[in-house]
Amino acid sequence: MQVRPDAAGPGPRITGFADGGFRIDGRVMTAALLTPQNAAAWDAPALDALDAVALAPLVAVRPEFILIGTGAVMARPPRALVDALDADGIGVEAMDSRAAARAWGILRGEDRWIAAALLPLA
Incomplete structure (x- = not known):
């Protein structure tokens, strides 16, 4: 499946899904950390x-919020994580990883200063 961005903001672009992961800037990553400047393959822990x-690495760029792609289905991230990020002034938006990948493109197209942690789709 391919993701067609309406508008491309600067930084990493997610263009599709492949092999249980994401096609980002021409590479396939099973899980990824995204900042406005960089995409890195990630050895993601269990949610x-x-x-x-x-x-x-995401907190270091001081994003407005972090999109957490929770995998194949929407699940809540650990409360302790949400509380720690909130105490640091960073919001959390959790959704399944496909929705998070799509939201990334839309929000970066609006030039929002966000980050994303995408857990594997499988």
Whole structure:
């Protein structure tokens, strides 16, 4: 499946889904951390083990909020993670990873300063 961006903001572009992961700037990544400047393959922990340390590269860019793609289905990230990010002034928006990939394109097209953590689709 391909994702067709309406508008392309600067930074990494997600153009589709492949092999249980994401096609980002011509590479396939099973899981990824995205900032407005960079996309990196990520050895993602299980959602229930996700913490601020795992998201440190995203927190470092001081985004408005972090999109957390929770995998194939929507699930809530750990409360401790949400509370830690909130205490640091960073919001959290959780959704399934396909929806998060689409939201990334829309929000970056609006030039929003966000970050994303995308867990695998499978």
